[in-house]
Amino acid sequence: MEQITKNVFTETKIRGCNPSIVLTREGAVFIDTAQLITPLLEMRNFALQHGPIKALINTESHIDHIFGNHWFAGECPVIGHEKLIDTFWKIPASFNMTTYEYMLDVIQRQDPEGLPFMPKEEDYIINPPSITFSDRMTFKSGDHTFKLYYTPGHSDANISVYVPEERVVFVGDTVFSDCQIWLHSCDPDALLNTLHFLSTLDVDYIVPGHGPVVKKEYLKQQAAFLYEWLSAVAYGMSKGWSKEECVARISFADRCPVDIGQEDAMDYIQTANVRVVYDYLLAKV
Numbered sequence: 001m002e003q004i005t006k007n008v009f010t011e012t013k014i015r016g017c018n019p020s021i022v023l024t025r026e027g028a029v030f031i032d033t034a035q036l037i038t039p040l041l042e043m044r045n046f047a048l049q050h051g052p053i054k055a056l057i058n059t060e061s062h063i064d065h066i067f068g069n070h071w072f073a074g075e076c077p078v079i080g081h082e083k084l085i086d087t088f089w090k091i092p093a094s095f096n097m098t099t100y101e102y103m104l105d106v107i108q109r110q111d112p113e114g115l116p117f118m119p120k121e122e123d124y125i126i127n128p129p130s131i132t133f134s135d136r137m138t139f140k141s142g143d144h145t146f147k148l149y150y151t152p153g154h155s156d157a158n159i160s161v162y163v164p165e166e167r168v169v170f171v172g173d174t175v176f177s178d179c180q181i182w183l184h185s186c187d188p189d190a191l192l193n194t195l196h197f198l199s200t201l202d203v204d205y206i207v208p209g210h211g212p213v214v215k216k217e218y219l220k221q222q223a224a225f226l227y228e229w230l231s232a233v234a235y236g237m238s239k240g241w242s243k244e245e246c247v248a249r250i251s252f253a254d255r256c257p258v259d260i261g262q263e264d265a266m267d268y269i270q271t272a273n274v275r276v277v278y279d280y281l282l283a284k285v
């Protein structure tokens with residue numbers, strides 16, 4: 001794990017999201033959970049050395065953020081956006097397998113040490129948020145304030161977690177730093193609004209959903225990359241290309257890698273991104 005500030009820790013170098021911990025006087029608050037079991041258990045042990053686990057916040061419902069919720073069942077409240085419930089524990093239908101099968105395959109291939117700790121399907125506890133909100137929510141733990149904001153765009157249930165005492169905001173997949181951006185569930189208008197909103201926060205560090213921790217300046221780069229996607233597909237449409245012709249001709253695969261451990265998702269990302277942006281632009285004209 002990487003220590004960002006006195007009380008903020010995150011793990012950016014594993015497959016899946018960047019799970020994070022804020023240590024407070026009353027115990028640890030988790031922001032998302034590791035997708036692989038070995039680092040998940042290491043982070044839990046680290047937190048428990050400093051006291052109880054006070055809460056788990058899910059920034060979104062994509063499986064790499066919520067698979068680990070099982071290991072927090074009965075231990076602490078889980079908090080997320082009210083829309084999270086609709087898509088919780090669901091993966092794209094095109095994967096052609098159940099969510100459990102998908103995760104078992106990931107653990108077998110990428111975390112064999114964690115395999116003995118993988119529960120049987122009937123024992124797995126999905127553990128979705130028991131506390132939800134629609135727009136904003138604030139709670140305290142010890143001396144720390146957790147300001148939760150609804151920040152849609154990457155999906156319709158994304159939230160951000162601002163901890164002013166540490167001058168850090170955890171933004172989930174609103175930001176992919178130095179790696180491919182997933183637009184498969186994206187509303188570009190909402191994402192641009194969210195990026196602007198985040199730029200108004202008084203922070204030193206942004207913990208993204210994927211990739212290294214960044215400064216506020218990176219928000220402009222993320223918006224610029226989104227505009228590049230929009231303009232590339234808009235150009236194809238102006239030439240009369242169909243959606244599938246756009247898929248065949250447009251790719252940003254050479255721009256940057258996919259986040260760690262998901263290299264085989266490159267084609268899926270490029271294809272899904274083109275289709276989502278195409279449909280978005282088609283609805284505009």
Ligand SMILES: [Zn+2]
Binds near residue numbers: 182
């Ligand atoms: Zn996501």
